[in-house]
Amino acid sequence: xxxxxxxxxxxxxxxxxxxxxxxxxxxxxxxxxxxxxxxxxxxxxxxxxxxxxxxxxxxxxxxxxxxxxxxxxxxxxxxxxxxxxxxxxxxxxxxxxxxxxxxxxxxxxxxxxxxxxxxxxxxxxxxxxxxxxxxxxxxxxxxxxxxxxxxxxxxxxxxxxxx
Amino acid sequence: xxxxxxxxxxxxxxxxxxxxxxxxxxxxxxxxxxxxxxxxxxxxxxxxxxxxxxxxxxxxxxxxxxxxxxxxxxxxxxxxxxxxxxxxxxxxxxxxxxxxxxxxxxxxxxxxxxxxxxxxxxxxxxxxxxxxxxxxxxxxxxxxxxxxxxxxxxxxxxxxxxx
DNA sequence: GAGGTTAGTCCAAAAATTGGACTTTGTCGA
DNA sequence: TCGACAAAGTCCAATTTTTGGACTAACCTC
Numbered sequence: 001x002x003x004x005x006x007x008x009x010x011x012x013x014x015x016x017x018x019x020x021x022x023x024x025x026x027x028x029x030x031x032x033x034x035x036x037x038x039x040x041x042x043x044x045x046x047x048x049x050x051x052x053x054x055x056x057x058x059x060x061x062x063x064x065x066x067x068x069x070x071x072x073x074x075x076x077x078x079x080x081x082x083x084x085x086x087x088x089x090x091x092x093x094x095x096x097x098x099x100x101x102x103x104x105x106x107x108x109x110x111x112x113x114x115x116x117x118x119x120x121x122x123x124x125x126x127x128x129x130x131x132x133x134x135x136x137x138x139x140x141x142x143x144x145x146x147x148x149x150x151x152x153x154x155x156x157x158x159x160x161x162x163x
Numbered sequence: 164x165x166x167x168x169x170x171x172x173x174x175x176x177x178x179x180x181x182x183x184x185x186x187x188x189x190x191x192x193x194x195x196x197x198x199x200x201x202x203x204x205x206x207x208x209x210x211x212x213x214x215x216x217x218x219x220x221x222x223x224x225x226x227x228x229x230x231x232x233x234x235x236x237x238x239x240x241x242x243x244x245x246x247x248x249x250x251x252x253x254x255x256x257x258x259x260x261x262x263x264x265x266x267x268x269x270x271x272x273x274x275x276x277x278x279x280x281x282x283x284x285x286x287x288x289x290x291x292x293x294x295x296x297x298x299x300x301x302x303x304x305x306x307x308x309x310x311x312x313x314x315x316x317x318x319x320x321x322x323x324x325x326x
Numbered sequence: 327g328a329g330g331t332t333a334g335t336c337c338a339a340a341a342a343t344t345g346g347a348c349t350t351t352g353t354c355g356a
Numbered sequence: 357t358c359g360a361c362a363a364a365g366t367c368c369a370a371t372t373t374t375t376g377g378a379c380t381a382a383c384c385t386c
Contacts, residue, residue: 001209001210001344003186003343003344003372006186006190010269010274011263011274011275012259012260012262012263012264012267012268012274013189013190013256013259013263014190014263015263016189016267017189017190017259020189020259021184021185021186021187021188021189021190022184022185023169023180023184024184026176026179026183027169027177027184030176032323033306033323034323035323038332038333039332039333039334040331040332040333043333048374048375049374049375049376050375050376050377051334051335051336051374051376052373052374052375053334054333054335055373055374074382074383075332075333075381075383075384077331077332078333082323082324087301087324088262088265089262090300090301091258091289091290091299092255092258092259092262094258094290094304095254095255096175096176096179096180096183096255097175097176099175099179099251099252099255100174100176100177100178100179101175102251104178104179105175106173110175111173112174112175113306114304114306115304115305116292116294116295116297116299116303116305117304117305118297118303119292119294119295119297121292121293121294121295126254126291126293127253127254127258127289127290127291128289128291128296128298129279129284130284130289131279131282132279132281132282132284133291133296134279134281134282135293136254136257137253138196138250138253139280140280141277141278141279141280142277142278142280143277144275144276144277144278155194155197155198155199155208160198160245161245161250165375166341166374166375186343201363201364202363202365203362203363203364206364211344212343212344213345213346213365214343214345215343215344216365217364217366235363237351238352238363238364239351240362240364241364
């Protein structure tokens with residue numbers, strides 16, 4: 001399968017991956033959530049090639065994750081801002097950061113600390129069911145295919161957690 | 164910056180990205196959480212090249228996200244299983260699927276429905292603070308750098324949500 | 327008019343990905 | 357005993373992507 005075709009499937013994670021899954025996009029988005037908005041700042045902080053950065057920002061814009069907003073005239077210049085759709089990615093970034101904090105923090109702990117504004121607790125964000133409020137793990141979810149994607153071999157669903 | 168060097172930083176999302184951020188890894192992990200364990204099954208379901216699949220599985224194993232487990236002898240054959248560290252990625256995959264469901268589901272809704280086992284509700288997983296139980300959005304978190312990564316321009320933290 | 331700032335574009339070299347054929351080890355059926 | 361089959365890869369040349377650095381464009385300030 002060519003990578004281009006991935007985004008044509010109806011699978012939610014495949015379509016998301018077509019936007020998010022490359023070397024740099026998650027890092028760019030993470031910087032967005034720290035308040036970064038401009039090309040030069042991204043480039044300096046991430047150290048990535050200018051070509052690829054321009055391509056990624058354009059792609060994020062095409063997908064409606066960010067939009068361009070003018071911040072000066074003479075000359076006209078634009079910065080990138082997260083859209084509502086982009087802000088919806090916050091849980092994704094937060095859970096990835098949480099995973100990294102847990103498994104890759106050195107002796108000194110993670111370099112950035114996240115605190116919950118209202119209660120002050122250090123956050124290691126967890127998933128919760130919006131209905132009953134319980135926290136959710138891999139075994140707490142039943143995945144039910146409404147229809148198998150055409151041509152994709154279906155999975156005989158097996159326990160994910162080993163005995 | 165070469166991509167290799169990204170994983171050497173102490174930034175949690177950078178180190179996570181070094182494992183997760185490429186075209187296929189998130190899709191592979193998603194299949195793991197649906198119960199897929201074997202090379203041929205991944206290859207058939209994802210349609211990716213065998214070379215890249217082998218590389219990805221090896222990398223996931225090197226990073227301790229999956230491990231090889233023998234499932235037969237004569238000839239010896241092994242399948243891949245998520246480790247505890249791999250299972251910890253569940254919130255990451257769940258939030259990405261949730262984002263895709265919200266923003267890319269067609270008229271018919273998402274192809275796979277996720278239900279909470281204990282309460283039966285359809286899940287659109289949300290982030291919650293483990294201390295106080297409140298749900299968390301981008302503005303509810305204070306990010307505080309303990310130290311700025313050496314050589315990385317620091318961000319003057321600006322509001323992420325536009326006025 | 328020289329030098330600075332910001333947001334890119336352009337290019338050739340290097341690295342990663344692709345599709346398909348091939349390998350290995352051992353089954354099973356005729 | 358021979359041929360076909362299965363699973364989990366490896367190998368290779370062609371294609372695609374990424375990289376680093378130089379360059380451009382528009383306007384400012386000194």
